Amino acid sequence: MVVKETYDVIVVGAGHAGCEAALASSRLGLNTIMFTVSMSSIAFMPCNPHIGGSSKGHLVREIDALGGEMGKNIDKTYLQSRMLNKSKGPAVHSLRAQADKERYSEEMRRTLQHTDNLTLRQGEIKELIIEGDETNYTVKGVVLTSNAEYYADAVILCTGTYLNARCVYGDVSENTGPNGLKAANYLTDSLLKYGIKMNRFKTGTPARIDGRTVDFSKMEEQPGDEVVVPFSFDNIGKDISRKQISCWLTYTNEETHKIIRDNIERSPLYNGDIESTGPRYCPSIESKVMTFADKERHHVFIEPEGEFTTEMYVGDMSSSLPEDVQFQMYRTVPGLENVKITRNAYAIEYDCIAGTELKASLEFKRIKNLFSAGQFNGSSGYEEAAAQGIIAGINASRKVKGLEPVVLNRSEAYIGVLIDDLVTKETNEPYRMMTSRAEYRLFLRQDNADIRLSKIGHEVGLIDDERYNALLDKEAKIEAEINRLKNVMVGANKNMQDFLASKNSAPLKTACSLADLMKRPELDYDLIAEIDPDREELSDIIKEQVYINIKYEGYIERQTRQIKHFLKMENKKIPDDIDYDDVESLRIEAREKLKKIRPETLGMASRIQGVSPADCAVLEVYIRK
Numbered sequence: 001m002v003v004k005e006t007y008d009v010i011v012v013g014a015g016h017a018g019c020e021a022a023l024a025s026s027r028l029g030l031n032t033i034m035f036t037v038s039m040s041s042i043a044f045m046p047c048n049p050h051i052g053g054s055s056k057g058h059l060v061r062e063i064d065a066l067g068g069e070m071g072k073n074i075d076k077t078y079l080q081s082r083m084l085n086k087s088k089g090p091a092v093h094s095l096r097a098q099a100d101k102e103r104y105s106e107e108m109r110r111t112l113q114h115t116d117n118l119t120l121r122q123g124e125i126k127e128l129i130i131e132g133d134e135t136n137y138t139v140k141g142v143v144l145t146s147n148a149e150y151y152a153d154a155v156i157l158c159t160g161t162y163l164n165a166r167c168v169y170g171d172v173s174e175n176t177g178p179n180g181l182k183a184a185n186y187l188t189d190s191l192l193k194y195g196i197k198m199n200r201f202k203t204g205t206p207a208r209i210d211g212r213t214v215d216f217s218k219m220e221e222q223p224g225d226e227v228v229v230p231f232s233f234d235n236i237g238k239d240i241s242r243k244q245i246s247c248w249l250t251y252t253n254e255e256t257h258k259i260i261r262d263n264i265e266r267s268p269l270y271n272g273d274i275e276s277t278g279p280r281y282c283p284s285i286e287s288k289v290m291t292f293a294d295k296e297r298h299h300v301f302i303e304p305e306g307e308f309t310t311e312m313y314v315g316d317m318s319s320s321l322p323e324d325v326q327f328q329m330y331r332t333v334p335g336l337e338n339v340k341i342t343r344n345a346y347a348i349e350y351d352c353i354a355g356t357e358l359k360a361s362l363e364f365k366r367i368k369n370l371f372s373a374g375q376f377n378g379s380s381g382y383e384e385a386a387a388q389g390i391i392a393g394i395n396a397s398r399k400v401k402g403l404e405p406v407v408l409n410r411s412e413a414y415i416g417v418l419i420d421d422l423v424t425k426e427t428n429e430p431y432r433m434m435t436s437r438a439e440y441r442l443f444l445r446q447d448n449a450d451i452r453l454s455k456i457g458h459e460v461g462l463i464d465d466e467r468y469n470a471l472l473d474k475e476a477k478i479e480a481e482i483n484r485l486k487n488v489m490v491g492a493n494k495n496m497q498d499f500l501a502s503k504n505s506a507p508l509k510t511a512c513s514l515a516d517l518m519k520r521p522e523l524d525y526d527l528i529a530e531i532d533p534d535r536e537e538l539s540d541i542i543k544e545q546v547y548i549n550i551k552y553e554g555y556i557e558r559q560t561r562q563i564k565h566f567l568k569m570e571n572k573k574i575p576d577d578i579d580y581d582d583v584e585s586l587r588i589e590a591r592e593k594l595k596k597i598r599p600e601t602l603g604m605a606s607r608i609q610g611v612s613p614a615d616c617a618v619l620e621v622y623i624r625k
Contacts, residue, residue: 005033005150008397013034014036015374019386020070021390024397026118029461032119033121033150040181044178046161047178049104050096054096055435056381059418064450078099079306080098081224093447128142128370139368154397156372158376162182169323170266197354199352201349201430202278202349204346206317207344212310213338217335222249256289260321274347280432300333311342355423358372362419369399371399388418388419411566411570443560490512571603586618605619
C-alpha cells in the first residue's frame with residue numbers, strides 16, 4: 001500500500017532556502033512539510049561557514065526585516081563578528097560573522113522542529129505530480145523514491161547543489177552531494193519532461209585542515225569587533241556579545257604557483273573533465289594563478305569551523321587538483337608547512353534551472369503553483385538562497401490563500417535586485433550578489449532594512465504587532481530628532497568659534513542649524529553634543545539613523561528622485577496575454593527576447609539584454625493604446 005498524505009505547502013530541500021521557505025509558510029498558518037535527503041544536512045554549510053559579508057550582509061538584514069530566521073540564527077551561533085568596509089560610506093558597510101558550523105545547523109533544526117504547522121521528513125523526491133496540458137500545467141504534489149505520494153496546493157523546490165551532483169578532484173569523481181551527502185538523481189528528468197530549461201553549474205570548496213598543525217605565528221591575526229552589531233533587529237549587541245575566536249591571514253607565493261602550474265593538466269577544470277560553468281567571483285586557486293599570472297601572491301584566510309573542533313577552513317583557496325598536489329601546494333603557504341588535511345578540496349557540479357523560467361514572484365511560468373528558490377535558481381551563496389527562500393515561502397502561501405504575490409522591486413531591497421537579475425537576465429554562471437549591482441545602494445543600506453521592509457513583513461504576517469510598533473516608535477524618534485537638529489540654531493559667537501577651531505572646522509560667518517554643522521566632514525552627531533546640551537539621550541541605533549540621514553541628505557534626496565522616475569516604468573504592467581508579434585516596430589531580437597522571458601512590467605523589459613530603450617518606447621505606446 002502506497003503512503004499518501006496531503007499538506008498545504010511542500011518544500012523540497014532543507015538548505016538555507018528551504019528553511020526560510022518552510023518557516024515562512026508554516027508561520028503564515030499553512031500546513032507545511034519539508035523534505036531533505038538527510039536530516040543531518042538541514043541548514044548545512046558545505047563551504048565557508050560564515051554568514052554575511054559585502055552585500056550579503058544586506059540580504060541577511062532584509063530577511064530579518066521581513067520576519068525570516070537567518071539573522072537570528074547567526075546571532076546565536078557566531079564565533080566572530082566584523083563590520084566590513086567601515087572606512088567607506090554607510091552604503092557599503094556589511095556585517096559578516098563566522099559561524100559555528102554544527103551549532104548553526106543544530107539551532108536551525110531546533111527552530112524548525114518547534115514551529116507549529118511544520119513537518120520535517122527525510123526522503124528524496126523523484127518526480128512532480130503535474131496535471132493539465134502544456135498550455136496549463138499545475139503542480140499537485142510530489143512522489144518520493146519510495147513511491148509515497150504527497151499532495152499540496154503549492155510546491156517549492158529548494159534543491160541547492162544536490163540535483164545530479166558530482167564531486168570531483170583530480171581523477172576522483174563521486175556522484176554525491178556536497179561533503180559526501182546523498183545526491184538527488186531523479187528530479188531533473190521530471191522537470192525536463194515539462195519543458196523546463198536546465199543548466200549545469202559548478203562551484204567548489206577548499207580543503208579543511210587540522211588547526212593543531214598550523215603555525216599561527218607566521219600569520220596575521222584577524223580579530224572580531226569589540227562592539228558587536230547583531231544581524232537581527234530584534235537583538236541588542238551587548239546582549240549577544242561573547243568571547244570571539246580569531247581568524248588568520250596568510251598568502252600564497254611563487255612556490256605555490258609553480259606547483260599549480262606544473263600540475264594544471266591534472267586539474268579537471270583544465271583537462272576537460274569539468275565542462276560546467278563556475279562562479280566568476282569565487283574562482284579556484286588554480287584559476288586565479290592561471291588568470292592573474294602577474295600576481296606574486298594571493299591572500300588565504302584560515303578560519304575556524306566551530307568552537308569545539310580543530311578543523312579550519314582554508315578560505316580563498318578552493319581547488320579540484322589531485323590529492324597529492326593539494327598536500328604539496330597547501331604546505332608552501334606560510335604557517336601551513338606541516339599542515340594535515342582533514343577533508344580534501346573538491347569541485348561540485350549540479351543541475352539548476354535558468355532563472356528566466358520564473359516570474360518575479362518565483363513561481364514557474366510554465367507550471368502553476370510551483371515555486372523555487374536558492375542555488376537551484378542559478379544563484380550562489382547561503383544568503384542569496386535564504387533571501388529567495390523567504391520570498392518563495394511568502395508567495396506560495398499567498399497563492400494558496402488567493403492573494404497577490406509580494407514582489408520587491410530594485411528600489412526597495414537588495415532582494416529585489418537579486419530576484420530581478422535572476423528572472424530577467426540569462427545568467428550563464430552562478431549569480432553572486434554585490435553592492436555594485438544595486439543602482440540605489442545609498443538608499444538600500446543594511447542599517448535601514450527594517451525601516452524599508454518591516455511594514456511589508458507586518459502586512460504579510462511574519463512581523464508581529466509588538467515588533468512593528470517598536471519600529472514605528474523608532475521611526476518617530478528619528479524623525480523628531482532630525483527635525484529638532486534642523487531647528488536648533490547656533491550663532492557665530494566666541495564659544496562657538498572656539499569649539500569649531502578645536503575640531504579643525506572653519507569658523508561660522510552667520511548663524512546655522514546643528515543639522516548644517518553635522519554635514520561638515522569633520523563633525524558628526526556625537527562631536528556636536530558639546531554644543532547641544534538639551535538633547536535627549538537616544539539609543540545608538542537611532543543616533544546612527546539621525547547621523548546618516550542628515551550627513552547624506554542631499555545624496556539621499558537625489559536618489560529618491562531617481563527612484564520616483566524608476567517606479568514610473570516599474571509600475572507599468574504588461575498584460576499577461578500580450579502578443580508581441582502584434583507590436584509593430586519592435587526589432588526582431590527584442591521581439592524574441594520578450595516572447596522568451598515575458599517580463600511583467602516595462603521596467604523589467606528595459607533590463608532584458610537585447611531590448612533597447614526604443615523598443616520599450618514602442619511597447620509603452622502599444623500598451624497605452
